[in-house]
Amino acid sequence: SDESFIAYAAAAPNLALIKYWGKRDSRLVLPLNNSISVTLDDQLMRTVTMATASPEFAEDFVELNGKPVEVTDRMRAVLQSLRQRCQRGQDLASWKVRVATRNSFPTAAGLASSSSGLCAFAVAVARLADTLRWLSTVARLGSGSACRSLFAGFAEWSAGQRPDGVDSTASQLASAGHWDLRVLVCVVGAGAKSAPSTQAMARTVATSSLLPARLSCLPDRLAAVREAVAGRDFASLAEMSMRDSNCLHAVCADTYPPVHYLTDASRAIIDFVHRLNEASGRVVLGYTADAGPNVCLLAQPADVHLAAGCLQRAFDIGQVVGDLGEAADNSKVPSDWAGDGSGGEGRLRATGSNRC
Ligand SMILES: Nc1ncnc2c1ncn2[C@@H]1O[C@H](COP(=O)(O)OP(=O)(O)OP(=O)(O)O)[C@@H](O)[C@H]1O
Ligand SMILES: C[C@@](O)(CCOP(=O)(O)OP(=O)(O)O)CC(=O)O
Structure with a gap:
């Protein structure tokens, strides 16, 4: 009307x-x-x-x-x-x-x-x-x-x-x-999460004795991220993101009763990132996971193709959906970098590359 x-x-x-x-x-x-x-x-x-x-x-x-x-x-x-x-x-x-x-x-x-x-x-x-x-x-x-x-x-x-x-x-x-950064979203599970973040974080505040330790180290970590963003320092940004994601899931585990968001498949992806970075001799990927099992990978545009190829090999993924950009030089990654191949048996359903 x-x-x-x-x-x-x-x-x-x-x-x-x-x-x-x-x-x-x-x-x-x-x-x-x-x-x-x-x-x-x-x-x-x-x-x-x-x-x-x-x-x-x-x-x-x-x-x-x-x-x-x-x-x-x-x-x-x-x-x-x-x-x-x-x-x-x-x-x-x-x-x-x-x-x-x-x-x-x-x-x-x-x-x-x-x-x-x-x-x-x-x-x-x-x-x-x-x-x-x-x-x-x-x-x-x-x-x-x-x-x-x-x-x-x-x-x-x-x-x-x-x-x-x-x-x-x-x-x-x-x-x-x-700063042109990319995110690869590793969809581990698309079902309802185990604990809604609102309730879970209230329980952490009420019960976790590690939360004060997290809060006390955050000013330095925040400063490092501000600096990494200003200077487009990917290695630092990725490291701070990985550390903070790990820290979040540590205080979740310290919550009583505990809050579990990561699954074996999420942890396999996290381990994959560390193996890839170590084998490459540089920080190719960072990761971060919120209140659920999915893991988001951070990459520089030139590394997206390399990362997606390695993910596919490690986890036996049929298809990687999204804009992967140009093929990159894979020769710097040793062919056995995926180690024991403990990839997660196809539990990874899809990944997509997303510009930030
Ligand atoms: N477009 C929308 N408009 C309004 N509310 C929305 C919209 N999309 C999602 N929501 C609300 O958000 C809820 C989903 O939030 P929830 O935290 O469960 O999931 P999520 O997508 O995994 O988000 P997060 O990763 O932030 O936890 C929905 O159930 C709905 O209430
Ligand atoms: C792990 C997080 O994603 C938690 C998000 O919590 P919400 O914003 O969903 O919580 P409410 O304020 O209670 O609605 C971390 C983050 O986004 O910073």
Whole structure:
């Protein structure tokens, strides 16, 4: 009708290189530590969201990939926050909202659909409300990691110190064009994860005695990643990402009862990366794994072909999907580098190369 408003937004998922794990305030979604991520190329992985407000709607409604889904408490928190800030007048603030959203990649499969999904949700509704201020706050209410997807390229989300969270915002460290990096997504399992990150990280905060050790070493690691990004130092970025991923899964194991995200297949990929790097005499790949079994590999463009070929050989993968770039020189990798061939017997279902 003449009286409805429509707004659109798009966002891409982000991959945390230094992970957010643990909140200092659950209601406001304020983290215990800064985190740094790289946002994937939105031409390849993207959420597109349309939000409509109308006085004719009886209730808020969300459709994800063509099917109605529950309007979660987090989505309600985003809607409420934006209704309070609405710049288009009280009428619109009281109207119900319909959201139709679609992901161009598997949803809830450990590929960070919540980061792009809740980011696009927040931005679309913020556009409806004509208020683009405090977007970090609004996106973070949807899902903490979503606020980093507000930016292309590298982003850092500051933990902040204030109880009201106004200093807990995301900002861009470097644009997407600053550094051409690739991500190979090793899809180990696309099923539901063993423990949702929100609950699992709360349990870590409540029970892990290793978490304080993680938090105390993060300032140095964050500084190293900022420096690696600024100087395009791949070896350093990859090493910090691998260390931080290992550290995240160590505090998960120290959580009581423990949280297990990695499977034997995930660990086989991690070991593969170390073997490949050692055999190559340089850091060809880095890895990072979030709250699920999938492992994302970081590579420089010239190494993607080499890495994909080695992955195929080690894990007996039929097909590697995606843009692999030019064939690279494999001659520098000894032919027996894959060692015992303990590859994972085809449990790796697919990999794709993705520009950041
Ligand atoms: N486009 C979207 N719009 C709104 N919500 C979405 C969208 N895509 C995903 N979500 C929400 O995110 C949930 C998936 O998040 P979940 O953490 O379980 O999976 P994920 O994709 O593996 O993300 P992550 O890797 O960040 O943990 C979905 O069940 C849905 O509630
Ligand atoms: C392991 C992580 O992916 C955890 C992401 O946690 P979420 O952002 O999904 O958690 P909530 O704020 O409770 O919604 C690391 C990261 O993305 O930094």
